Amino acid sequence: MKRILFALVAGLSALTLAACGAGEQAASSGPVDKAGVQRAKDTVAQYSTRPTELNVTAPVGKPVPTGKTVDFISCAAADCNVIAGVLKASAEKLGWTLNVINSDGSPDSQQKAFEQIVRDKADGAIYIAIDRSVYERYLPQLKANGTWLVSACSANEPGNGIDYAICTPDQQKGAGELMAAYIVADSGGQANSVYFNVPAFVNLVKMQDEFLARMKDLCASCPTATQDIPVTALGNGVPQLIVGYLRAHPQVNYVSLSIDSLAAGLPAALKAAGLDHVKIVGEGGGDTTWQYIKTGDQIASVPSPFVETYLAGLDSIVRHVSGAPQVPSQLARFWVVTKDNVGDTDVKVNGTLPVVAGSDAMFQKLWGVA
The missing domain is CATH 3.40.50.2300 (Response regulator)
Incomplete structure (x- = not known):
């Protein structure tokens, strides 16, 4: 539940999802944007290789005092x-x-x-x-x-x-682009997706904006909606809330998660509801995520550095x-983890995965x- 560390969780209560942004779902319509699908595939290919270098390359070049x-x-x-x-x-x-x-x-x-x-x-x-x-x-x-x-x-x-x-929000928004590109590439331009956001994580707000913008750019005919999940719902029945939305919108075939921790227990809930055709893409990563990708229960994640x-x-x-x-302040270059490269997540630093x-x-x- 890696993204939980980026915000602090308050008390738990019964909550419902509130629709926002893109409106009602509908079946994918119009011709497939083949050029958009190819651009999506190219983006995924570019970021499927694990980065090997830091953005910070300049040595300190001076003695570092001890005792600080x-x-x-x-x-x-x-x-x-x-x-x-x-x-x-x-x-x-x-x-x-x-x-x-x-x-x-x-x-x-x-x-x-x-x-x-x-x-x-x-x-x-x-x-x-x-x-x-x-x-x-x-x-x-x-x-x-x-x-x-x-x-x-x-x-x-x-x-x-x-x-x-x-x-910062600007530094993280690129993860939204990669999630959108993966969905468009995987679906061949025939996705019907919903993006689940946690508004309390204010540093992620531009990630959602980028996801919506890239979906529109790469696949204008792909219906895309958003849903908000309050931070207090984390660990308190999120899979059931997502399943409830999907039952009300049966044409949705892709779920995109602003934090991978929302997927904890979701694959089992989807199968129990007869919704195991729905594919999951997320951001953040973590041991549960890597296991889901290894077993095919989640198709991709953009790990946080x-x-x-x-x-x-x-x-x-x-x-x-x-x-x-x-x-200059910079995040490490983004990386898309899929079943093809998830084995690279086995090597960790003090219990967590370095990008x-x-x-x-x-x-x-x-x-x-x-």
């Missing part, structure tokens, strides 16, 4: 601990200390986490998907302490107290304390501590 402290605000999801493990392993290579500050996702808990960073006078801090309105009042103190602040997967731009931002995202944030802190020039194999060692080499 970085605070990481974790979350209630177990996967946040995986990210903490990745960061801690690299921090130890630097001779640094990584403090993990737990949060349950509530504004009060998040504010207390920032209070802890202020008390620690940390050299750097990394946090996940917390809006600046939550911690705005602490920014003057953080600046006075010299804390380099890294925002990961929020909608806030760098500046005005945020020193470095990565996994978790390792590269958070190590890029740590890299920005390394460059700051070393007095080295900063490098670029060996990316942790690559960052450490840039820091001169490999």
Whole structure:
């Protein structure tokens, strides 16, 4: 349930889906856009090969001081601990200390986490998907302490107290294009799809926009709808909600998921409902996703570059304390995982999949501590 780590989950309650965007489904009509299908196939082919290089290639080039402290605000999801493990392993290579500050996702808990960073006078801090309105009042103190602040997967731009931002909405939107391209290519231009979004994950908003735009561009005759799932529905019957929508729209043959965790239990629910003809494409990845792809229960996923995202944030802190020039914030190049290449997902870094194999060692080499 990898994308749960990009937002913090509140209490659970009974919820229903709300339609938005593209309207009612209808059978695919009009001639197949053969040129669009070919462009979709070309895009899929381009991104089916696993990346081998980081976007960050410039060595720090200066001695990196030891003894620094970085605070990481974790979350209630177990996967946040995986990210903490990745960061801690690299921090130890630097001779640094990584403090993990737990949060349950509530504004009060998040504010207390920032209070802890202020008390620690940390050299750097990394946090996940917390809006600046939550911690705005602490920014003057953080600046006075010299804390380099890294925002990961929020909608806030760098500046005005945020020193470095990565996994921004603009950086993530390309995953929406790849999901659309895969559906058009796989269907031969005869898809009838629905995109399930979780609006609470504000960093993903442009991914949905890109998905809809690319579907229209590559296959104008392919009906495409969207549905919103509240964050509180996660882990609380999402497969049944999706099945309910599909029963009401029997012509849909592709489901696209903004976070792969929505698919947990979905293949079994589809089969039980007699809807196993519906194909699933998602974004995010995770062990459950890779297993579904291996068994044919999901046809594709665009894995999120978790390792590269958070190590890029740590890299920005390394460059700051070393007095080295900063490098532009960029996500690792996207990658489409299918049954043909899912075997590549078996090699992990501290329990999570790097998009670029060996990316942790690559960052450490840039820091001169490999």
